[in-house]
Amino acid sequence: MDKATATTTTAPPRTDTFAHAHAVAGVVVAELGETQMPFALELEEDFPSGWRIHLKFRQSRAEGLFAFAALVDVPVTRAVLEYGIHLEALVRIEDVEVRGSALVxxxxxxxxEGEPTPVDPMPMPEPEAAPPVPLGASVLAAVPAITHVEVADGGE
Structure with missing residues (x-):
């Protein structure tokens, strides 16, 4: 009998698993170290792009975001929002999207970012307080404090 002569190749290991994304997250956090560590890490699957890791940094440790961006050699982008500045760095590591963000x-x-501290262009003046009105001259002086209410008897 003839044997099959075709060679068999093994498929490369899948990198779109939770275990792989978890391992990538562990490596990134370990590289950042104790002082640059995010306060939260989210790991989620997103179809069709695969697994995502979101490193969340508090304002007090936002330098960790810049350490992450330097580690993976990506820029930190900014968006001005009405309640602060949203900073973000985004990269793909071994088929896993890794994003770091901070609201500061x-x-x-x-x-x-190494810029001088922004200064308000023109501070708002304090509003002038209205002079107090004596209670006897107030509109409230003409309104009785207690109003008599009559209750109708239910016919009982």
Missing amino acids: SPDVAAQL
């Missing part, structure tokens, strides 16, 4: 104040963003 404009002062902290300027400090992290």
Whole structure:
């Protein structure tokens, strides 16, 4: 009998598994170290792009975001929102999307980006308080404090 002469090749290991994404997250966090560690890490599957890791940094440790961006050699982008500055770095590591983000104040963003602290162009003046009105001259002086209410008898 003839044997099959075709060679068999093994498929490369799948990298779109939770275990793989978890391992990538572990390596990234270990590289950042204790002082640059994010306060939260989300690991989720997104069809069709695969697994995603989201490293969340607090304002007090936002320098960890910049350490992450330097580690993977990507820029930190910014978006000005009404409640602060959203900073983000995004990269793909071994088929896993890894994103780091932080929401910081404009002062902290300027400090992290090496810019001078922003100054308000024109401070708002304090509103002038209205002079007090004596209670006898007030509209409330003409309104009785207690109003008599009559309750109708239910016919009982």
